[in-house]
Amino acid sequence: MAHDTSFTNQEFKVVGSRPPRPDGLDKVTGRALFGADTFAPGQLVGRILRSPHAHAKIRKIDTSRAEKLKGVKAVITSRDLPDLTNGNRGNFDILENCMARDRALYDGHAVAAVAAIDEQTARKALKLIKIDYKILPHVTDVDKAMAADAPIVQPHIRHDDKPSNIANVSEFGHGDVDAGFDQADVVIEKSYLTEQAHQGYIEPHACLASVGPDGQGELWVTTQGHFTFRNVCASLLGMDIAKLKVTSSEIGGGFGGKTHVWMEPVALALSRKANRPVKLVMTRDEVFKASGPTCSTSIDVKIGAKKDGTVTAASATLRYQDGAYPGPWGMLGAMTSWACYDFENVKSVAYDVLVNRPKVTAYRAPSAPMAAFAVESTMDLLAKEIGMDPVEFRIKNAAKEGTRASYGPTYGPIGIGPTLEAVKKHPHMKAKLGKNQGRGMACGFWFNFGGQTCTDLNIGVDGTVNLTIGTVDVGGSRASMSLIAAEELGIPYERIKCNVADTASLGHNDTTVGSRGTFSSGMATIFAARDAIDEMKERAAKAWEIEVEDVEWRDGCAHAKGVAHSNLAPMSLKEIAAASPTTGGPIAGHNEVVADGAGVSFASHICDVEVDPETGFTKVLRYTVVQDAGKAIHPDYVEGQFQGGAAQGIGWALNEEYVYGEDGRLQNASFLDYRIPVCSDLPYIDTVILEIPNPNHPYGIRGVGETSIVPPLAAIGNAVSNAVGVRLNHVPMSPPRILKAIKEKQAGL
Amino acid sequence: MLEVSLSGSLRDATDGAASIEIEARTIRELLRKLVERYPRLQSRIDEGVAVSVNGEIYRDNRDVPIPEGAEVFLLPRIQGG
Numbered sequence: 001m002a003h004d005t006s007f008t009n010q011e012f013k014v015v016g017s018r019p020p021r022p023d024g025l026d027k028v029t030g031r032a033l034f035g036a037d038t039f040a041p042g043q044l045v046g047r048i049l050r051s052p053h054a055h056a057k058i059r060k061i062d063t064s065r066a067e068k069l070k071g072v073k074a075v076i077t078s079r080d081l082p083d084l085t086n087g088n089r090g091n092f093d094i095l096e097n098c099m100a101r102d103r104a105l106y107d108g109h110a111v112a113a114v115a116a117i118d119e120q121t122a123r124k125a126l127k128l129i130k131i132d133y134k135i136l137p138h139v140t141d142v143d144k145a146m147a148a149d150a151p152i153v154q155p156h157i158r159h160d161d162k163p164s165n166i167a168n169v170s171e172f173g174h175g176d177v178d179a180g181f182d183q184a185d186v187v188i189e190k191s192y193l194t195e196q197a198h199q200g201y202i203e204p205h206a207c208l209a210s211v212g213p214d215g216q217g218e219l220w221v222t223t224q225g226h227f228t229f230r231n232v233c234a235s236l237l238g239m240d241i242a243k244l245k246v247t248s249s250e251i252g253g254g255f256g257g258k259t260h261v262w263m264e265p266v267a268l269a270l271s272r273k274a275n276r277p278v279k280l281v282m283t284r285d286e287v288f289k290a291s292g293p294t295c296s297t298s299i300d301v302k303i304g305a306k307k308d309g310t311v312t313a314a315s316a317t318l319r320y321q322d323g324a325y326p327g328p329w330g331m332l333g334a335m336t337s338w339a340c341y342d343f344e345n346v347k348s349v350a351y352d353v354l355v356n357r358p359k360v361t362a363y364r365a366p367s368a369p370m371a372a373f374a375v376e377s378t379m380d381l382l383a384k385e386i387g388m389d390p391v392e393f394r395i396k397n398a399a400k401e402g403t404r405a406s407y408g409p410t411y412g413p414i415g416i417g418p419t420l421e422a423v424k425k426h427p428h429m430k431a432k433l434g435k436n437q438g439r440g441m442a443c444g445f446w447f448n449f450g451g452q453t454c455t456d457l458n459i460g461v462d463g464t465v466n467l468t469i470g471t472v473d474v475g476g477s478r479a480s481m482s483l484i485a486a487e488e489l490g491i492p493y494e495r496i497k498c499n500v501a502d503t504a505s506l507g508h509n510d511t512t513v514g515s516r517g518t519f520s521s522g523m524a525t526i527f528a529a530r531d532a533i534d535e536m537k538e539r540a541a542k543a544w545e546i547e548v549e550d551v552e553w554r555d556g557c558a559h560a561k562g563v564a565h566s567n568l569a570p571m572s573l574k575e576i577a578a579a580s581p582t583t584g585g586p587i588a589g590h591n592e593v594v595a596d597g598a599g600v601s602f603a604s605h606i607c608d609v610e611v612d613p614e615t616g617f618t619k620v621l622r623y624t625v626v627q628d629a630g631k632a633i634h635p636d637y638v639e640g641q642f643q644g645g646a647a648q649g650i651g652w653a654l655n656e657e658y659v660y661g662e663d664g665r666l667q668n669a670s671f672l673d674y675r676i677p678v679c680s681d682l683p684y685i686d687t688v689i690l691e692i693p694n695p696n697h698p699y700g701i702r703g704v705g706e707t708s709i710v711p712p713l714a715a716i717g718n719a720v721s722n723a724v725g726v727r728l729n730h731v732p733m734s735p736p737r738i739l740k741a742i743k744e745k746q747a748g749l
Numbered sequence: 750m751l752e753v754s755l756s757g758s759l760r761d762a763t764d765g766a767a768s769i770e771i772e773a774r775t776i777r778e779l780l781r782k783l784v785e786r787y788p789r790l791q792s793r794i795d796e797g798v799a800v801s802v803n804g805e806i807y808r809d810n811r812d813v814p815i816p817e818g819a820e821v822f823l824l825p826r827i828q829g830g
Binding site for chain 1: 754804812813
């Protein structure tokens with residue numbers, strides 16, 4: 001049944017409060033079960049053998065000695081994962097990425113796997129597998145991969161009728177940029193590089209797989225989308241979807257990296273061959289080498305403006321490396337690059353480019369931070385050139401309701417203008433700065449989306465409520481869903497218990513991506529609760545022996561309407577639940593929805609840094625996030641998302657990068673050498689929540705999980721520039737790069 | 750009659766056409782008629798597209814009504830993290 005999802009501007013009693021998180025106690029006491037925390041009788045240890053080469057032909061794999069080792073129960077190669085994809089190239093790419101076939105395409109690509117009785121035996125068995133490689137030329141740099149003589153990563157990919165590493169070209173925009181640049185008083189052109197970064201989730205990929213001889217299986221796994229994992233794994237392994245039950249564990253961070261299968265089909269294939277459960281847990285080295293980091297990029301930006309600050313034209317050419325398999329990442333960079341602004345003439349052209357690196361996957365507002373770094377850095381340069389305050393310059397050109405977005409559609413009510421006005425008025429902007437200190441600000445955009453969602457709500461005879469959702473809780477959605485259910489039912493938050501169901505217990509739910517969890521499961525929870533309320537009104541009517549039309553629901557109770565029923569005392573949810581065995585049995589609500597109309601999201605960030613001119617070290621002194629949330633259901637979690645995205649962006653801006661050697665091998669696959677920020681690296685990150693309601697959600701909710709990582713790269717770049725007078729065009733802005741820029745400036749280069 | 754605008758990457762399947770006039774009352778009808786006219790669009794739709802109707806982006810709901818004279822964009826499907 002379709003429901004009206006329009007914003008209703010209702011007044012809230014519970015939504016917007018900050019109760020304790022329902023999963024908090026388990027997490028701080030170690031009782032919460034993550035991907036590696038479940039055990040099955042007779043389980044084996046799985047390990048994967050990975051290519052040490054960036055690009056190599058696999059001439060022969062000899063597993064005979066490993067198979068004979070005592071304690072080894074299964075050894076698999078690509079022969080044990082036959083191609084069942086029926087010409088579906090996307091599925092074949094997933095299969096091949098999980099286990100290389102005739103070629104290893106990057107350092108870390110899986111080539112074989114074993115299941116053994118213990119870790120030691122499994123590791124010993126890997127050493128006994130002999131692989132005859134023929135090393136092939138490789139390319140890991142996005143610009144070099146576009147050259148005509150570059151080694152070809154995927155021979156079936158063609159561009160201009162020739163084999164090429166350019167997998168896709170995307171173009172967006174409107175107007176006439178050439179004419180627009182002709183009208184400009186000032187034009188700035190600049191090129192930028194950003195290095196590859198990993199999501200850096202603390203919990204590695206981990207699963208426990210069990211497939212029986214009857215073809216039925218179970219998978220316990222850390223994932224952002226267990227329904228998607230079920231569908232993909234069943235398809236790759238030739239299983240019936242209904243016969244593979246997938247349970248999502250607690251998740252120790254995902255940020256987009258746990259949206260794809262990386263080794264789960266391998267664990268299932270090992271279990272199928274061994275006829276025993278198999279636990280497979282990636283090492284950190286494997287996480288870096290063989291899961292999905294974000295792209296490295298090379299971006300050219302050109303913006304022209306009149307002296308009064310009106311931008312007359314803007315264009316960008318974006319080159320995103322996708323790893324060894326095509327993705328939509330360049331396209332997303334092109335779509336997001338100019339989305340904050342109302343430009344008459346605008347154009348973005350993006351290239352998705354293949355290299356011998358791991359398959360790229362989403363990282364929180366995928367592709368947008370790199371484009372924003374290039375665009376927002378150039379916006380600052382232009383503001384300086386025309387002598388205008390950078391905030392005023394952005395306000396003058398900001399998109400608003402009715403603006404045609406650079407990627408096509410016309411915006412409804414949006415928050416970029418209000419975030420900029422909030423930045424302008426924020427005390428942070430007026431705080432004094434010291435020597436070698438600088439302040440920067442930048443804007444960011446992300447689409448947000450909804451998708452397929454299914455929710456159950458069951459009322460117990462004691463009046464407590466089990467709310468069952470299917471979107472994995474990556475950022476506190478169980479608390480938000482409980483607040484929404486409490487709001488609708490009119491009962492205390494503490495009487496709701498929200499669970500994430502396994503795939504056998506609920507209809508399909510799309511993966512928790514695109515900042516969709518609270519938007520879409522929130523919508524389904526509202527309608528599931530209202531479904532249950534309808535049933536409770538029926539039960540009350542039955543008990544009172546009146547027509548259901550004479551019953552209304554208020555404050556957690558059924559009320560009989562009208563003078564004729566004025567002698568009937570309200571009947572509480574608890575009383576209706578207690579009577580349910582004799583009024584029709586269990587009381588439940590249900591909803592399935594395709595939640596569209598998620599409402600775009602904007603943020604503006606302010607950052608103060610101090611740069612040590614002797615070492616190039618940058619300390620972030622103060623940081624403020626201003627973002628539109630539509631409606632903050634549980635403000636603590638909204639602030640947490642704002643702070644988390646900013647923290648990740650700060651790490652990426654200043655330190656994080658994949659370093660490849662000339663041999664095409666990753667040089668820093670550990671947290672010692674790939675340095676993510678720790679608490680002592682970060683200031684308290686201040687937050688300002690704006691609430692510009694999404695017209696397509698009953699509560700006005702917009703997603704909040706991703707946009708906060710978009711502005712930091714540029715905000716820090718602008719702050720560094722203002723601190724020491726050098727413009728960094730290469731992320732991360734690590735001490736050696738900043739020091740080099742300072743020395744070049746001093747040398748007059 | 751609607752004017753449907755196509756983003757650049759989808760124009761390969763429409764012989765370069767950037768906008769197409771078509772009669773459709775829902776997204777489902779729109780996509781069916783587009784494929785009837787440009788059969789090569791089918792594979793792009795199978796890979797995933799989104800349709801923007803008066804500024805709202807729909808990825809999955811094909812039953813969305815399209816008002817007369819609405820602004821309609823056919824976009825590649827968007828992925829998030």
